[in-house]
Amino acid sequence: MSLKAQITADMKTAMKEKQIERLGTIRLLLAAMKQREVDERIELSDTDIATIIEKMVKQRKDSISQFEAAQRLDLADKEKAELVVLADYMPQQLSAEEIATFLDEAIATHGNAPASMGKIMADLKPKMAGRADMAEVSKLIKARLG
Secondary structure (H helix, E strand, O other): OOHHHHHHHHHHHHHHOOOHHHHHHHHHHHHHHHHHHHHHOOOOOHHHHHHHHHHHHHHHHHHHHHHHHOOOHHHHHHHHHHHHHHHOOOOOOOOHHHHHHHHHHHHHHHOOOHHHHHHHHHHHHHHHOOOOOHHHHHHHHHHHHO
8 A cells, every 4th residue: 555545544544533633634744745746746656755744744843842942832742743643654764773884885885085975965865765864864974974
């Protein structure tokens, strides 16, 4: 079953079971997916959907930190609930060892000079999309390249 079909089926289940919060989050996700399909005139693959979900997760994390800093715990809790629903659709996250293996391969291919950073990131991004925090991967690359 494709990710899009799974999300649609989960929306129907949430409607039947009257899970209002879950339904709202799934509808936000489906709207974002539909928007991208219409804008780019494409049919989204599972990788494209994972990218959308990753972006939404990042937005939620940013919002949570801002709401907590502003003492708006009610809004932070709402964002946390949405984050839990979105996390259900994220692919299995890579372990630190798997990330290190990918880094070793990319550095061996492109060299370990600081100028190779862009090539290494370009090589790793499609392999790790949705499965690792690319900001953290970037920090690891910088640390390795010196």
